[in-house]
Amino acid sequence: MDLTHDLTSVIAKSFGLFYLIALSVGITVYAYWPSLGKRFDKAANSILDDEDGPCR
């Protein structure tokens, strides 16, 4: 099967659309997953005091 312009455009217009939608849904779910809130807060605060040297 040749990789023609028609084939690429069909893939872009079908598969391309759906995988981007799936990605957006997946990422939104990850970002707003309730139980991850604590981890994100900890990460956001972790940079405010980080000059005490490395742990390893």
Place this chain on the structure above:
Amino acid sequence: MMERLTGAERQIALMICVVMAIVGLVMAAAGRGDPMGSHGAIVLIAAGIVTCFVLRAIGEPEPAEDRTTSYYDDPTKAGLVIALFWAVVGMGMGVWVAAQLAWPDLRFDAAWSSFGRIRPVHTSGVIFGFGGNALIATSYHVMQRTSRARLAGHVSPWFVLLGFNLFCIVAASGYLMGVTQSKEYAEPEWYADIWLVIVWVVYFVLYIRTLARRNEPHIYVANWYYLAFILVVAILHIVNNLAVPASLTGAKSYSAFAGVQDAMTQWWYGHNAVAFFLTAGFLGMLYYFLPKRAERPIYSYRLSILSFWGIVFFYIWAGSHHLHYTALPQWVQTLGMTFSVMLLVPSWASAGNALMTLNGAWHKVRDDATLRFMMVAAVFYGLSTFEGSFMAVRAVNSLSHYTDWTVGHVHAGAMGWVALITFGSIYSVVPLLWKRETMYSWKLVEWHFWLALAGTVIYVFAMWNSGIVQGLMWRTYTDSGTLAYSFTDTLVAMHPYYVARACGGALFLTGAILAAYNVYMTIRHAPEKRPERDYPTSSEATEPAVPAAE
């Protein structure tokens, strides 16, 4: 600085230098009579200089420091100083180029000083020289702090930093000799491109190995941006520079792509260079240094994750908006336009996130020019991403394309966003790295801020006016259906704006020179900061019996 390497590390560094010297020698011999020969000499000299530094340290005793107790900041320090050097060189070239457009006699009739040769020295000098070195240096800083881990390796950070600068020097000197593969922001020829791939792979491995040593379960979001910058720039660089050298002993090569495919590959690269070199990496800076300086956590960490993935997956498809009304298939143009408009969402999410972080700390923005640099950078980020989405719309692009409006847009992003966030980060990190109380002079920081802001605003307004005047003159027809204005008419109309642009650029350059001076004086003359420790000191005399606050 090489004294802090162990004996074995010094030997590895020396071996790399010897290999580089041999490569330079071979290039110089094989490419004599071609610009490649001159580049061989440059590589040889660069290898010789680094060898001198290593040899001076080679007989010194082994370092006594305990490497587990501190971060490794020497390459960061060197990178910041080099970045400021490139800022002055690159922006100085920019002012010269701008002045040549207003007063063409300033070329002084030399071949090397023609617009086509010094313009890429300006663009590569500021993007790769200034921006790239600042990104590498701050990424070393941020990856260590956010991971609570020292850099994984002591030779590879130097290899990446110095190797990258060798690439920049080969690129800039090549332009002056007329070496170019005629791809914007990817002008260097094949051997420089191969060298950059080697450097970049080492950079990526170093970053991943440092993250693997981390002591925090979650990788802080700034690292995601830096990693996207490293990884995607590697992919873009390799694909866009696929080329066949005309001869292994000469600089000239031919692209692996032809016609519109070549154009599409170039602008897929070109726009993603804006996205991942000039945006993702600097967003990494923003997400680390802005909360740090404001002493407040980022407003919404969840939003920062959303905008990260939005930027990564939308930007990759936006490049075709550079090829509206060309031989590129219409649907690919529309695809690029659509994704460019969608990009407004993650871009404004980041800009809004930064400004909301400052909400409640506006008094700090008022008092602290360093934080103000970052605040204005976030505002310009929001402005220029809005403008970019707007200009990618085909109908708007029909007016703006090929005019100075594009130049104005790029500089709103490059000066207002990229340079300001970089200067803000430099001012916040320099006293910390050199253990100074503050910068040498806060007044100079204040001066720099207002010079940079004034320069950017003058520049951008001049180019908006010039671009729209130019675009309208190009599309004005007479009653008989011929063009109303000749090309020369448009040049006469644009001249005052070109003068204004050169003045705006000169103000911006003055600010950068003040920054370089201020950083130099901070390193040499600012008073040292006494560390505050929360454990007892060995001297009882300096220890108050009761803590002062109680």
